[in-house]
Amino acid sequence: MRRRAFLGLGGWLAAAVLTTATGTWAVSLIGTDITGQVVRSMTLEEVERALITTSAGPAVAPPASAGPYAETGNFSYAEGSVTAACDAGQALLLSWSPAPGYGVDEVERGPAAAVSVVFESDDRKTAISLTCPSGKPAATVRSVTEHDED
Template sequence: MGRRALLGVGGWLAAAVLTTIAVVWAVSLIGTDITGPAARPMTLEEVERALATASAVPSVGPPASAGPGSQALGFSYAEGSVTAACDAGRALLLSWTPAPGYGVDDVERGPAHTASVVFESDDRKTTVSLTCRSGTPVATVRSAVEHDED
């Protein structure tokens, strides 16, 4: 092989290597924009942080059938939040949101003498009961520690 052939092969290899490097660099700059944003699962900490910063209870007004003195009130606890109003002297649960680590086990929305929601975690069950006094919602909270039966 002559010197000219070696220079040709060497030049071709150098061009191939430089082209490969340039393509890899260009693709890394583009990132996931070619196929859209990358989807990855959130970690537990990211989920808890997002839930903690989210608005727990939407802003709502009293139901249309409530009297003029009726008002919606929000109640927040470590286990969750509720918004309630009174409808003709009966409790009406408008919204409920469990805190991170809790779920909703049972809901009695009303209107009824007593409306309620049960927030439950792995080891705790909390019942928020709502009644009406003079057209204003009043909350009562009852918590119990649950034991695993293994």
């Protein structure tokens, strides 16, 4: 009887050790993706750095052609680029893309007499306004200060 109890206890301990080892191994795999690379969460600083250094695509796909618009214009600046169209005296912002290190703060797409996009970096905000004074898109660029936003 004693021998049977000893073998039962030994079998139970062996199963417990094997289960613990298997569980520990499985938990260690959680930090690894299917390719074997270690996966970890990014810190807020790493996310911000990645967003600043990644070039964003246009917020709206640029037109394949001028389409129904009378005139279109493309404008590129250090802060980003925009494509606008004019039709019947109204401006329409077709696409916008911030330069690396910039994001988009505000967009007034139109159609309207004037449309705009504000590109923003950590230390700078720049507004690009577009109008159609002679039926063709014309751009005006200005730095935005805290006073301008009030």
